[in-house]
Amino acid sequence: MQLYKRIWIGFLVIFTVSGMRLSFAAIEPKSDLFRLDEVVVTGTKTERRLKDTPVITEVITRSEIEATGAENIGEVLEHRVGIVVDRDAHGDGVQLQGLDSDYILILLDGEPQVGRIAGKLDLARIAVENVDRIEIVKGASSALFGSAAMGGVINVITRKASSPFAAQFTNNFETHNAIDSRTTVQLKRDKFNGLLTLVANRRNPVDLDKSDFTTTIDGYKNWTHSTRAEYQLTPTSTLLFSGQYFAQKQEGISEREGVVFDRLGDIDNFSGSVGTGYQLGSHSKLMGKIYATRYHDESTVIDRGTSLTASSNLTVQDLIKGEAQFDTVLGSKNQLTVGAELIFENLESQRITGGEKDVTTDSLFFQNEFRPMANLAFVFGGRLDYHSEFGTHFSPKLSGMYRVTRDVTIRTSYGQGFRAPDFKDLYLDFSNPTSGYQVLGNPDLQPESSGNWNLGVEYQFKSSLLGRVHLYRNNLNNLIEAERIGKSVLGGSKFQYFNVSEAFTEGVEFELSTRSIGGFSATIGYAYLNGEDKETGLTLLNRSKHSGNLKLAYTNQDAGFNVDLRGRYASKWGFFDDGDKVLEDEEYAPSNWIWNIRGSKQILRWLKASVGVNNIFDLKIPTFYTFTGRSFYGGLSLIY
Numbered sequence: 001m002q003l004y005k006r007i008w009i010g011f012l013v014i015f016t017v018s019g020m021r022l023s024f025a026a027i028e029p030k031s032d033l034f035r036l037d038e039v040v041v042t043g044t045k046t047e048r049r050l051k052d053t054p055v056i057t058e059v060i061t062r063s064e065i066e067a068t069g070a071e072n073i074g075e076v077l078e079h080r081v082g083i084v085v086d087r088d089a090h091g092d093g094v095q096l097q098g099l100d101s102d103y104i105l106i107l108l109d110g111e112p113q114v115g116r117i118a119g120k121l122d123l124a125r126i127a128v129e130n131v132d133r134i135e136i137v138k139g140a141s142s143a144l145f146g147s148a149a150m151g152g153v154i155n156v157i158t159r160k161a162s163s164p165f166a167a168q169f170t171n172n173f174e175t176h177n178a179i180d181s182r183t184t185v186q187l188k189r190d191k192f193n194g195l196l197t198l199v200a201n202r203r204n205p206v207d208l209d210k211s212d213f214t215t216t217i218d219g220y221k222n223w224t225h226s227t228r229a230e231y232q233l234t235p236t237s238t239l240l241f242s243g244q245y246f247a248q249k250q251e252g253i254s255e256r257e258g259v260v261f262d263r264l265g266d267i268d269n270f271s272g273s274v275g276t277g278y279q280l281g282s283h284s285k286l287m288g289k290i291y292a293t294r295y296h297d298e299s300t301v302i303d304r305g306t307s308l309t310a311s312s313n314l315t316v317q318d319l320i321k322g323e324a325q326f327d328t329v330l331g332s333k334n335q336l337t338v339g340a341e342l343i344f345e346n347l348e349s350q351r352i353t354g355g356e357k358d359v360t361t362d363s364l365f366f367q368n369e370f371r372p373m374a375n376l377a378f379v380f381g382g383r384l385d386y387h388s389e390f391g392t393h394f395s396p397k398l399s400g401m402y403r404v405t406r407d408v409t410i411r412t413s414y415g416q417g418f419r420a421p422d423f424k425d426l427y428l429d430f431s432n433p434t435s436g437y438q439v440l441g442n443p444d445l446q447p448e449s450s451g452n453w454n455l456g457v458e459y460q461f462k463s464s465l466l467g468r469v470h471l472y473r474n475n476l477n478n479l480i481e482a483e484r485i486g487k488s489v490l491g492g493s494k495f496q497y498f499n500v501s502e503a504f505t506e507g508v509e510f511e512l513s514t515r516s517i518g519g520f521s522a523t524i525g526y527a528y529l530n531g532e533d534k535e536t537g538l539t540l541l542n543r544s545k546h547s548g549n550l551k552l553a554y555t556n557q558d559a560g561f562n563v564d565l566r567g568r569y570a571s572k573w574g575f576f577d578d579g580d581k582v583l584e585d586e587e588y589a590p591s592n593w594i595w596n597i598r599g600s601k602q603i604l605r606w607l608k609a610s611v612g613v614n615n616i617f618d619l620k621i622p623t624f625y626t627f628t629g630r631s632f633y634g635g636l637s638l639i640y
Helices: 002-018 062-068 073-077 423-427
Strands: 058-061 083-088 091-096 104-108 131-138 152-158 165-174 178-189 192-203 219-234 237-256 259-280 284-303 309-330 334-349 356-373 376-387 391-403 408-419 429-431 438-440 448-461 465-487 493-517 520-533 546-556 561-570 592-604 607-614 631-639
Touching: 058 062, 062 073, 062 131, 062 561, 062 592, 073 083, 073 091, 073 131, 073 152, 091 104, 091 152, 178 631, 334 423, 356 423
Parallel strands: 104 152, 438 493
Antiparallel strands: 058 131, 083 091, 131 152, 165 178, 165 631, 178 192, 192 219, 219 237, 237 259, 259 284, 284 309, 309 334, 334 356, 356 376, 376 391, 391 408, 408 448, 429 438, 448 465, 465 493, 493 520, 520 546, 546 561, 561 592, 592 607, 607 631
């Protein structure tokens, strides 16, 4: 209780002193062919045009999101070069530069999301209806964002109202009795800006293997409510409020040794923030925010034959965060950013030793952007974290940008990252009755660490062609892995987490985009990834060495018509190793191509229709992939 009081007092002090949430003087993006004037914030925690930021940053715009026909951000991200969305029973995880979901920080308007299962934060929980853009920074970002960002950051930025009043209602229907309903209302009056979003979607369970009762993909019903509002208090200060509620009910079936189990899940996730910002003259800004979130997950496994409960678990995770940030311009060549964060986390679960644990993290960070010339910029900074379990850790980072000509830009960076073991790694005690295995945490674990470098070259040819090449390497130390230590009481394998290895990932990513020529545009991307355990020499599992994507689009603005064809490729990847430290052919998942097509037509000013096919060629490999096979969908949007 004293700890709660200390955290809340700290937050209130920050909130009172800062006058809070800073709105930088917005740089209005100009209409440019490749969206290089898009304003981004993630790479430096300050507003910069995409073409001017020294940190290699990718942006997925609102128009690109709509063109995919995606229901959630996982379905958006899987079409980007170098990004792998890994779907399994724990949800949609993401992999950047060969680093798994454990090492990727997922933010919503700059705030961390909680509720990871087996290291994954399910991206399907974040609907796209209220999303303005998605910003992606690959590689170690602990210098600004702390422990969870050792492998990169994905920041989902929500929309603001753009009209005095507008409303949109969308209904989509898809194979497997899937329904996606969305409502958005926006209001912009005088000093007020607000946007309200309601989303409801559902899908029946999918079973691609009829030889047993086990479902390949669980069915679900989701509800999302999101609100974002801003109010101009004075000409120099702004009040910001945001809130979100997500609820999900899941159902699936498992079978083990002839016994059939019904699996039921019930998730509730609340989050909200409040803050203000204050402009201090023409060169300085002060901001701050208080954010809180609660994740509630109740799961039950029922023996269908006896109707008895085989297992049940209730997990409740709370996170409270307070932050303050000060930005100022020093002379004509430097911009300094300093800030502080206080984070308190608490977890209650039957799956951890003792049933309840909490940790605190106190952080200070700084960053200076130095521009000695108009075409040259450097950013150097660092973050000092004090973790209640592991003490103090400092993470530095240096980035640079050189604009060789108007068309050629080079960016490079080196950063050190770290990841403190989470509740799962330290305290887990979980037995799976449907599979028989057991996993134990280890309170003696040490933090993982990494060194990461990136080099990117961007070339724009006569405003008609944009090419990007990105090289990287991650050196990973003290990796935490689950090792088999015997048999569980249920007869399956028994695992425990240990700091066991050093590894590296390295690769190159290439993307080439063309502007619209006669209504046609195209994007092609390719990624090469090499990952290896330094101790065993074994290729890291669950990683394709080669992957790629292709997009062909046609737009007729006069007719209000658009068609979009997308394909993504993944080469074979190591699925498991039988212990001999050599991957045989049968231990690989096969390579694959997945193709989707979508078309939309503006029928009337207030009516828009869309149709599409996902997985056109009906690829199904249930042993390795959770592809649902070919699915058809169609929908209507009413716009007011």
